[in-house]
Amino acid sequence: MADADATATERSRKGLFDRLIASRRVRLAALLAPSGGLLAALLLAPLSFMVAVSFARVDSAYEIIWQPSAANYAALFDGTPFWTTPFVQSLSLSVVVATATTVVCLVAAYPVAYALARRERGRRIVVFLVLLPFFTMYLVRVYSWYLLFGDGGVLNDVAAVLGFGPVGAFDFGVPAIVVGLAHAQFPYMLLTLYAGIDAVDFDLVDAARDLGASRIEVFRDVLWPLTLPNVVAGSLFVFVPALGAFVAPQFLSGSTVLMVGQLIAGRVDSYNIASASAAATFVVVFVAVAFAVAVRYADMGVSAGGER
Amino acid sequence: MAVSLRRGRLLSRALTGWTALVLVFLWVPLVFIVALSVAENASTLFPFEGVTLAHYRATLGDEELLRSVANSFSVATLAAVTATAVGVPGSVALVRYDFPLSGAFRVGVVLPMVVPGVVLGIGLLIYLRSVLDVAPGFAATVLTHAVYGLPFVVLLVSARLATFDESLEEAARDLGASPVEAFRDVTLPAVAPAVAAGFLFAWVRSFEEFVRAYFVSGTMDVLTTTMYAMLAYGTAPKLNVIATLVLLVLAVVLAVAMNVGDVVGAVTAGE
Numbered sequence: 001m002a003d004a005d006a007t008a009t010e011r012s013r014k015g016l017f018d019r020l021i022a023s024r025r026v027r028l029a030a031l032l033a034p035s036g037g038l039l040a041a042l043l044l045a046p047l048s049f050m051v052a053v054s055f056a057r058v059d060s061a062y063e064i065i066w067q068p069s070a071a072n073y074a075a076l077f078d079g080t081p082f083w084t085t086p087f088v089q090s091l092s093l094s095v096v097v098a099t100a101t102t103v104v105c106l107v108a109a110y111p112v113a114y115a116l117a118r119r120e121r122g123r124r125i126v127v128f129l130v131l132l133p134f135f136t137m138y139l140v141r142v143y144s145w146y147l148l149f150g151d152g153g154v155l156n157d158v159a160a161v162l163g164f165g166p167v168g169a170f171d172f173g174v175p176a177i178v179v180g181l182a183h184a185q186f187p188y189m190l191l192t193l194y195a196g197i198d199a200v201d202f203d204l205v206d207a208a209r210d211l212g213a214s215r216i217e218v219f220r221d222v223l224w225p226l227t228l229p230n231v232v233a234g235s236l237f238v239f240v241p242a243l244g245a246f247v248a249p250q251f252l253s254g255s256t257v258l259m260v261g262q263l264i265a266g267r268v269d270s271y272n273i274a275s276a277s278a279a280a281t282f283v284v285v286f287v288a289v290a291f292a293v294a295v296r297y298a299d300m301g302v303s304a305g306g307e308r
Numbered sequence: 309m310a311v312s313l314r315r316g317r318l319l320s321r322a323l324t325g326w327t328a329l330v331l332v333f334l335w336v337p338l339v340f341i342v343a344l345s346v347a348e349n350a351s352t353l354f355p356f357e358g359v360t361l362a363h364y365r366a367t368l369g370d371e372e373l374l375r376s377v378a379n380s381f382s383v384a385t386l387a388a389v390t391a392t393a394v395g396v397p398g399s400v401a402l403v404r405y406d407f408p409l410s411g412a413f414r415v416g417v418v419l420p421m422v423v424p425g426v427v428l429g430i431g432l433l434i435y436l437r438s439v440l441d442v443a444p445g446f447a448a449t450v451l452t453h454a455v456y457g458l459p460f461v462v463l464l465v466s467a468r469l470a471t472f473d474e475s476l477e478e479a480a481r482d483l484g485a486s487p488v489e490a491f492r493d494v495t496l497p498a499v500a501p502a503v504a505a506g507f508l509f510a511w512v513r514s515f516e517e518f519v520r521a522y523f524v525s526g527t528m529d530v531l532t533t534t535m536y537a538m539l540a541y542g543t544a545p546k547l548n549v550i551a552t553l554v555l556l557v558l559a560v561v562l563a564v565a566m567n568v569g570d571v572v573g574a575v576t577a578g579e
Contacts, residue, residue: 027487028405032413035398035458038390039416042455046428046435053434064438108330115323126327128566133334135558136341137516139532140551143539144337147344147351154340186334195467215319236422244424246519251539261426261519268430268523277434280427287423 047284054277062273072278086263087279091286094260097177097249098242104182105189105238106231113193117200134187139247142180146251149176172254180248188237196230197223240287338555345552350545363545373534373546380515380531383446387453388511394454395461395510396503400491402462403469421459425519428452433523444526452524453517457510464509468502469495508565512558 054072057065079085083092116123133141148154155170169175200223208218224231246261253259260283267276344350345364348357367373401407402414420428432452436442442451472495480490496503518532525533535547 023487024405028401028407031397031401031405032407034394035401035417035462036413038394038455038458039420042432042451043416043420043423043428045439046431047423049435049439050427050431062437108333111323111326112330115327124566126331128562129331130334131562132555132559133338135512135516135562136338136555137532137535137551139516139518139535139539140341140547141337143544143547144340144344148336148340183334183337186330215315240422241424244426246424246426261424264426264430265519265522268433273430273434276430280430283424284427 050277051281051284053274054281056274058271058273060271062271072274073282075275076278076282086258087260087282090258090260090263091283093174093257094243094245097174097181097245097259098239100174100178101181101185101242102189102235102239104178105186106193106235108182109186109190109193109234110231113190113197116190116194117197118202130187130190133183138184141183142247142251145176145180145183145248149179149252150254172252173256176252176254177245177249177257177259180252181242181245182238184248185238185242189234192230192234192237193227196227200226236290240290243287244283341548341551342555344545345548350548363549367546367549370546372529373531373550376529376531376534377550379446379528383449383453383521383530384511384514386450387457387514388507390450390454391457391461391510392503392507395458395506396465398458399462399466399469403466404474417462418459420455425517426523428456429520429523432520436524444524445528446525448524448526449521449528449530452520453510453514456517456520457513460509460513461503461506464502464506465499468499472498504565508561515554 053064055068055070057067057069057071059065076087077085079088082088112126116126146153149170150156150172151166153170156166159167159170204226205218205222208222209215213221244261244264245259246265249257249259249262253262260279264276264279264283267273267279346359346361348360348362350363398413398417402410402417407413429452432448433444436448436451437444442448476498477490477494480494481487485493516532518536521530521533522536529537531550535550538544538547
């Protein structure tokens with residue numbers, strides 16, 4: 001009797017097991033289909049189409065004429081010497097601005113992330129105080145930086161009241177753009193770093209300290225290497241959107257400089273779609289290379305969360 | 309040893325001070341916006357010419373502006389619902405299953421957050437118009453923002469799922485629950501705070517998103533495109549009012565959310 005039962009269970013378990021494998025696949029497909037479909041249809045396809053258009057011609061009636069050529073790319077670099085073209089100039093400026101923004105965010109965020117991870121007290125309130133600015137309308141935040149910077153801006157007014165200035169750094173231009181972008185992207189960096197530092201086994205830090213390492217050595221040899229994947233991930237979340245920024249430079253450049261995002265948007269506005277596509281494709285390739293390099297160093301994992 | 313202790317205390321104070329400084333930096337524009345929303349002269353605080361509610365009256369009487377707020381509300385809600393509906397199953401697949409190209413999916417799902425808005429905006433504009441034959445407008449904006457919100461949902465939910473003990477769901481299965489029942493009754497309640505946080509993030513990102521909407525919204529005005537047009541004409545006081553009102557609402561929502569659910573945990577990866 002017991003034997004028969006065991007066999008029956010064995011058999012039904014085997015049947016169940018087979019069904020499970022099959023249904024596990026089905027379940028996976030069902031789980032993946034919606035998000036995979038959305039990404040394929042509205043991210044992959046548009047970007048691929050944009051790449052295709054960058055090799056085509058678009059006439060004034062928005063009609064795409066499929067005559068494959070690299071003319072749009074050639075035009076981006078058509079200058080003597082080639083780095084004097086608006087595209088190369090604006091891309092170089094964007095790289096500089098994005099790098100500066102990333103450095104500012106990293107330097108500002110690392111100590112805060114460390115404090116958040118190491119101290120229970122005050123964590124909720126700090127997270128609240130970080131998230132609320134993050135949730136405030138970006139356009140309006142940039143506008144308020146616009147009122148703060150500039151010749152007649154509040155910062156220079158304050159400087160004048162205090163008896164120094166006008167300060168050149170408070171004028172519109174690259175510093176103002178970096179401030180605006182750093183303000184916008186800071187939480188991405190902070191939360192990514194926090195996840196990394198929080199996952200560190202601080203027994204290792206204590207052990208290194210006990211063995212005589214200075215705080216600086218502990219940071220350099222233990223904490224930094226262990227959190228490097230998060231540093232890389234956080235930097236990507238800051239660098240790439242900053243590279244293609246449009247709103248912040250539009251308001252804060254004082255029309256003295258042009259970033260690549262503005263250049264692309266300007267070409268769309270003037271119906272120069274093919275040229276805009278080529279420029280955007282070039283930026284995407286730039287981003288992809290950055291991603292590829294970063295993924296080599298960091299397990300992107302579930303990034304903002306930081307997979308344990 | 310005493311020196312080390314003193315240094316430790318110094319370091320601790322420095323960390324506190326640095327954190328405070330960074331928070332001040334983050335809050336400067338906010339304080340500025342709120343102050344200007346009630347300032348007589350809304351283009352600068354110096355000289356401060358007195359307090360008024362005139363900008364609030366003007367804003368609440370501006371029907372065109374209120375219509376664009378309503379549009380933004382609809383777009384954000386539909387986009388966040390879509391992002392959550394497709395993002396939660398995607399997160400489960402990502403955390404629970406090993407599948408070919410899962411690495412690519414992992415990266416792909418984060419991409420909408422990273423790809424610059426100008427690039428995604430122009431890509432979607434020409435693609436929707438030429439391939440899908442969707443004219444720029446409401447539907448195009450909802451779809452665009454759904455993709456934009458997806459990473460926030462997936463990052464928050466999958467981080468939470470990764471810390472959830474899967475054997476609890478298996479136990480429910482052993483006790484006779486179907487896969488769907490087990491997920492709904494055991495796993496979902498546990499990750500609900502992260503799902504809510506993901507929805508909130510996706511909603512807010514859509515509501516305040518400008519660049520992508522600028523390209524794909526066509527003649528439909530959402531709040532940000534209206535604001536942008538207003539800035540071009542220099543009538544800015546209403547922006548401060550809108551931003552202040554949104555800020556107040558979100559402060560309350562966030563405070564409630566942080567007290568009811570574990571938003572800190574959800575945002576900072578399920579501790």
